Amino acid sequence: MQKGAKAICLLSLMLNLKPMPQNESRPSEPDSSIRIRLATEADRSRLIELVNAAFSIETFLEGTRTDEDRLAAMMRKGDFLAAESGIGQLLGCVYAEVRGRRGYLGMLAVDPAHQGKGLSMRIMAAAEEHLRGQGCEAVDITVLNLRPELPPIYRRYGYIKTGTEAFDPSRPLKSGVECHCIVMSKQL
Helix, strand or coil, rough: CHHHHHHHHHHHHHHHCCCCCCCCCCCCCCCCCCCCECCCCCHHHHHHHHHHHHHCCCCCCCCCCCCCCHHHHHHHHHEEEECCCCCEEEEEEEEEECCCCCEEEEEEEECCCCCCCHHHHHHHHHHHHHHHHHHCCCEEEEEECCCCCCHHHHHHHCCEEEEEEEHCCCCCCCCCCCCCEEEEEECC
């Protein structure tokens, strides 16, 4: 099977996962009716609401994670992939940007009511496939050191720590808080 055909087969399988039995001790996969698509301008207000709800745990920042201006600028520079239910409810999203032969993924957000069900892994896999389709050979992400629960999750997705960099927040950090980014990467 050729590389392109394998990628299409993988993406097709990924988007048609079936729920695990309810008696399993681990969380079930999201419903197979969930579809992952490119977000449009019409999705912008729902994306803002979703991102801010998912990132409300980040109490070390003043204000919300994103707003109309920031999201509009990101949509001009890259793409958001949106996961939605069969009835059109926005359940998750991720930002994808092509940077030469490398891709960047950021702002992965899953509706808090749908977290822990495997949806973030499906969104990341779709975003990686999206970047691969645009010629990217690797992908980079950044996670904040103040979110120690995140690196182990991304390691399960195949990412490894490749460095650190300064954090340039869109909103001020609360007084006395210091933060930096952990850069993680994955070959596609």
